[in-house]
Amino acid sequence: MADTIAAISTAMGESGIGIVRLSGKESIDIAEKIFIGKNNKNIKEVDNRKLTYGYIVDGEEKIDEVLIVYMKEPYTYTRENMVEIYCHGGIVPIRRILELTLENGARLADKGEFTKRAFLNGRLDLSQAEAVIDLIKAKTDESYNVSLNQLEGNLSKEVENIREILLNIIAHIEANIDFSDEDIEEIDYKELEEQANLVREKIEKLLSTASKGRILRDGLNTVILGKPNVGKSSLLNAILRENRAIVTDIPGTTRDIIEEYVNIDGIPLKIIDTAGIRDAENIVEQIGVDRAKDMVNKADLIIAVFDASETLTDEDFHIIDIIQDKNTIVLLNKLDLPNEYDKEYLQNLIPNKKIITTSIATGIGIDELENTIKEMFYSGELNIESDAIVTNMRHKNQLIKAEENILDAINGIKINMPLDCIEVDIRNCWDNLGEITGDGIGEDILDKIFSEFCIGK
Ligand SMILES: Nc1nc2c(ncn2[C@@H]2O[C@H](COP(=O)(O)OP(=O)(O)OP(=O)(O)O)[C@@H](O)[C@H]2O)c(=O)[nH]1
Ligand SMILES: [Mg+2]
Incomplete structure (x- = not known):
């Protein structure tokens, strides 16, 4: 994450405009080395977020006539300094400009690395980052709309909602374990069961959207x-x-x-x-x-x-x-x-x-x-715009694991198991749901998810 990355963000081919994008600490410094504005203006003399006209140059040689903009952290897609160069859309100018950024200190971005940085810097949670790739790959209005719904955080909100209930249960249990000698009110197993059942219902409701969600996607x-x-x-x-x-x-x-x-x-x-x-x-x-x-x-x-x-x-x-x-x-x-x-x-x-x-x-x-x-x-019962809909196999699998955890917890409560045993299941449920939004997720899984992206996103 310390590197500055660069990539071509538009599809390769013949087009009006092609975009080369940079993200990272050095972005603006690199742009300074390869850009000359009208009247020899330096890019750093231009305002933040202001599109400006000029040339990309390699020493004395002009490479292409471009528009360029820089955006200072943290109000950018990746929450890092970013530069976008709008050049002519042919394969040659785009490639040469990309190479020039690499020669001047940038590193070629991995697939999905811009979005990965947006996730790691807290701009998006993981399910939202995954929605970005779905948006790009969407082939119909419906699949596009469910991805947009997920990008807006509807699924994340519902998952966080459930995790909050779980956290309350955990806090309640911990208080009882820690202060069991003192006369704090003893935990009511009946109430515990009600709370756990609420979690189970919510998880099952989400799971019930998964088959239609996948079809929509x-x-x-x-x-x-x-x-x-x-x-x-x-x-x-x-x-x-x-x-x-x-x-x-x-x-x-x-x-x-x-x-x-x-x-x-x-x-x-x-x-x-x-x-x-x-x-x-x-x-x-x-x-x-x-x-x-x-x-x-x-x-x-x-x-x-x-x-x-x-x-x-x-x-x-x-x-x-x-x-x-x-x-x-x-x-x-x-x-x-x-x-x-x-x-x-x-x-x-x-x-x-x-x-x-x-x-x-x-x-x-x-x-x-x-x-x-x-x-x-026809999925009349699903509201694509507003309901939390599960479209992704990874999310579905996490929900299935969370469902097993909560069922184990409920069984434990029913037979009056010791509180610390019940707590283990509740915590696992909380962890498994967290992986949907990326909380506590392993590096290997992250790499796998972002490897499905295209370069430059
Ligand atoms: N009369 C009539 N001919 C039909 C009808 N539907 C298809 N055909 C004809 O049947 C022939 C085969 O049609 P295809 O659509 O190529 O059949 P297919 O099942 O794809 O055949 P394969 O690719 O060889 O497996 C063509 O000559 C079609 O015009 C129909 O409803 N009525
Ligand atoms: Mg045929």
Whole structure:
């Protein structure tokens, strides 16, 4: 943290503007060495936070025409001195300016290091820092909104709220242990149990948001499955409303996985078209088929497509097998053609699945499919703007541990265990919740979290 770090903060490519960013004690000194303002003005003659015009120079040589600003600690993103240089957005000027900052004493920032410093300097707690990466990676309005909610600290507040109750319990217990000889009022196990139950309820309420929260963040992992030629890629295209995947009447057209994001009335869907399931002779196709089967295990939802214009084959029965215990919507497709079997016949084979009859090629049934997905997953009870929502696996795991701790404590209270035993569980619960906001978190976990960031953030 003693170093001054530098990185390119904009995406690399051709763009109007590129930003090189510095953070740390020496930032402004480094900027002074490489910047000359209009009328030879030195950057230190410019006011804090004031954007100014000039050139980045390497000795006598002009590198680029830029705007530059410095911001003095502590009112910055990292709470350190920061400099931002707005140069031309090509790969060459940005790289040369970055190199120049490195030659003049900065060190190349690690992934997420700016945000890591913001966390270590107390500008953000850990769950808020994690929200920053989610914001950047958000692919739909909903995932963006839940990340913004977390960045604003809604989850942190709720976690701190619970920890405060735990702290009160701990203080109460300690007082009783320390002064047990004196005549302070003896602890009431009934009251202790009530408090612990309150904690349990609050933890469980947070946990109950986790599955929808994850879907809002990552999208509903939806896999289109079926034997070759039933209309899977046609379905992908119909949902996306564009010709994304190749559609032909040759079975085995799709070889690889095709992933796209789409938003169905507020539900973010990551939709995955796959190779038709069959015993392929072609090795490329067979790899595709294997991948399709892998995707099934990670799916939140499977859309299984069957072709009503041909009698069911072994491949169809194999798919019926795969989807038995999976969350599935079944499409009976090609209704515009003469049919070999009907919905009732298929329903008998899969009695517990919803079947929708479609003619994807003519657009019939797509609305009903979308409505069914909405009904299955619409999270009316979650208020994305204001509720504390758990979207992150790490947070969920900490909550699960905290829940176990509080349940242990409650069991201890019920059988009148000694107070110091109960206190251990309460303290563990407090610690486990603390790791969500980063309290007492280990260096290795921090490194892992920030390594998921991009450079320059
Ligand atoms: N008549 C009719 N044809 C359809 C319908 N849906 C798809 N098709 C046709 O069926 C053929 C196969 O469609 P695809 O979407 O490529 O099928 P797929 O399941 O992706 O096939 P693979 O990638 O080979 O596994 C194409 O010729 C489509 O135009 C439908 O509802 N009615
Ligand atoms: Mg296909």
